[in-house]
Amino acid sequence: MPHVFLPDLRLNVQIEGPETAPALVLIHGLGGDLRLWDGLVKHLPHHRILRMDLRGHGQSDTPEPPYKMGTMIRDVERLIEHFGLKDAVVIGVSLGGMIAQGLAVKRLDLVRGLVLSNTAPRIGTVPQWQERIAAVETSGVGAIAEASFQRWLGRAWRDNPALPALRDTLLATNPKGWIGAASAISGTDFYETTATLRLPTLVIAGANDGSTPPDLMRETADLIPGARYQLMRRVGHLPMLEDPPAYADLLNGFLTAIGHN
Numbered sequence: 001m002p003h004v005f006l007p008d009l010r011l012n013v014q015i016e017g018p019e020t021a022p023a024l025v026l027i028h029g030l031g032g033d034l035r036l037w038d039g040l041v042k043h044l045p046h047h048r049i050l051r052m053d054l055r056g057h058g059q060s061d062t063p064e065p066p067y068k069m070g071t072m073i074r075d076v077e078r079l080i081e082h083f084g085l086k087d088a089v090v091i092g093v094s095l096g097g098m099i100a101q102g103l104a105v106k107r108l109d110l111v112r113g114l115v116l117s118n119t120a121p122r123i124g125t126v127p128q129w130q131e132r133i134a135a136v137e138t139s140g141v142g143a144i145a146e147a148s149f150q151r152w153l154g155r156a157w158r159d160n161p162a163l164p165a166l167r168d169t170l171l172a173t174n175p176k177g178w179i180g181a182a183s184a185i186s187g188t189d190f191y192e193t194t195a196t197l198r199l200p201t202l203v204i205a206g207a208n209d210g211s212t213p214p215d216l217m218r219e220t221a222d223l224i225p226g227a228r229y230q231l232m233r234r235v236g237h238l239p240m241l242e243d244p245p246a247y248a249d250l251l252n253g254f255l256t257a258i259g260h261n
Ligand SMILES: O=C(O)CC1=CCC(=O)O1
Pocket: 028, 029, 030, 031, 093, 094, 095, 096, 123, 148, 151, 185, 211
């Protein structure tokens, strides 16, 4: 997979689809990487799709932690500019959805629409993130793995077919990258700025999501006038991985409704 060499950072990216097609930007969450979207991308053959490994994740560089949310937003902004994408629909899950919110506030000229998947203006509490960061500093990413899978996949997490892929990706994440990005989440509260957004938005919740539960997702949708809210059943925090065809149906419905196809 190609790397983009920014002056201070090398980011691993994948860009595919017809060059002149409407653009989509896909942003994964904490402890993930760009492969999260593999199952979904197959259902989107008519779009120009950019996805990346965020700093500290996948095959991208891992600067020393902590990271700031503004820095992570700037990374994605620079990639969009690098590829000359215009009027993109930005689709972010969890941490990726926080980056998407911040990017839309900062660069509405680049963002035509938002898909906020299993995310919120603020996720968790500072003490929760401090505790998780301390555990990863002491014992590595494995220390938070089981609790994360439980939050992400719900009570029957051990039997979830998505578990092996999630486990491989999370456990392969550089602890410094995980700590860096968790620090960015911990320091972020976008309630006031997200409430200023006025653009087509789809908010997707998963019924079994213990990290960003349906009520929180509904509250997030209510911040943005006109945002659509869709609840997916039988999935948790990562519905694009757990049920790619159903996720693609929701997404394609939204893209058609806003004429982004
Ligand atoms: O770990 C979690 O509970 C959920 C999460 C927060 C940000 C992210 O990307 O995942």
